[in-house]
Amino acid sequence: NAGVTQTPKFQVLKTGQSMTLQCAQDMNHNSMYWYRQDPGMGLRLIYYSASEGTTDKGEVPNGYNVSRLNKREFSLRLESAAPSQTSVYFCAARGFARNTIYFGEGSWLTVV
């Protein structure tokens, strides 16, 4: 049971480049999330998807776009990367009962 799988795990980008972080879950959960975590800080919500076909902005959406491709997959795109987007990105999934939230392993992104 893989749970929540994120790719890539590590990525270095140059300023202005674009990239997509992929996330897939095999738990049939409705809600999916993208968070960023900066050193010594908690989690900040970038975007979330309450269910397939819907997406909503979180606390820090600027510079990002998302796609909920189907119930399993929720991708995060950086259209023009900036050094301020250097962070660790976590994808998460939450079930119908909205109890436990399962996190992916994280994607370490550095923008130079």
Added chain:
Amino acid sequence: ELKVEQNPLFLSMQEGKNYTIYCNYSTTSDRLYWYRQDPGKSLESLFVLLSNGAVKQEGRLMASLDTKARLSTLHITAAVHDLSATYFCASGSDSNYQLIWGAGTKLIIKP
């Protein structure tokens, strides 16, 4: 402003001691989450507290929830080195898909 405040943010303690981490939240919430994060790793679910007075225990960790005071506590009993990690609490509700996270408490337990 919706807020979750944890304290302390940093705690260094000796093995064998007891201590409590506090999580105050300002939101109307019907559930409170506790997570553990090891350095360079993902977040691992510890507890979900769903009602006032809820208490859950796993090993040396015990979490409780007081919805009237909007306070949750994570109590560590007879700490051991393996419990060194950062602990996060988060407030959520059934009607709101977003969670509000605390800044985390970095716990170092010295042998």
